[in-house]
Amino acid sequence: MAFSLNGVVQLVSRAPTALFPIALGLAGLGAGLRASEGVFGVPAIGIVGAGLLIAAAIVLTIDTLLYVTKLLRNRAAVEADLSIAARANLLAPGFMAGVLIASALASVSPLGGPLWVVVTLGHLVLLIQFVGRWLTRDYAPTDLTPTWFLPAAGIMTSALSWPGYGPVALPAFTLATGATLWMMLLPPVFRRLVFEPAIAPAMRPSLFIVAAPFGLLANSLLTLVPSINPIVPAALACGGLFFIIVLLSQSRFLSAAGVSLGWWATTFPVATVATAFLRTSSALGEPALYTGSALLALACVTTALATVATVQTAWRSCFGQIDAMRDELAAIQGIEEQQKA
16 A cells, blocks of 8 residues: 555554553653652653653544544444454553543643543443453453453552542542452463463563553552552562563563564553552662662663654655554554455
């Protein structure tokens, strides 16, 4: 498909759900940097974090407009997305990024709190629909990937980012829901990863998502129960750290992904675990501080790698390689083959 206005329109009408993790990666790193500003005592870190959150808001707005356009022009494609778990699960990062952005906005605008509530309720509605589908449809073992944690455990992002607006019952509910679904999903997901064929190379960075719920639960407890013994969230963060270390030790396996958009799935989990360590460092001392700092640096590296992949993908589209770009996005969603238009 040569570069043309018609080609661009066709691409927009097929906007993949794989675009939403870009906004989540930026928002997760931005929130992590803002949280670390007080730990390091360097205002510039908070400024960079705020800049990333602004960038995430812009990306999320563009992604949402593209997907709404897709809904209006190609409803059948949206229904196809919702029918395939690997694609549908990638809608959740949009809501997760939304609550992080709304929470940051609440510190400077009265609109942040209500926006946080709206996005949280939207994620809850999405989750109810997903769990209903999980219970009533048949899925093959290979359909089960770490992306299932995004709509389920990902709802805890609301508790983590609660800006203090409205009753605490809402973030408490999202915390309980996310933690329960995470504990239910963890055994079958881990079984699939161990006993079923390895996931496609382009999706391998998404394995870091396994670490995310540990960080989400740890940070949610720190937000909702400030008086909690820091050993509890730190212990949870160590669970996430363990999985990150295991995956880093499999460098050859992960490197098969190459420089791809799939690395956006890595930034948020790593940044979330890093934030948990940094938030407990005042009580637990240097080990937590150094661990959180190292993980935050790793999140910056994965963001840089994913940004390079994004620029390359955009470059391809500018030079008429729309099919190549579409195939890469499809691979991230777990689609082995993409039929050429």
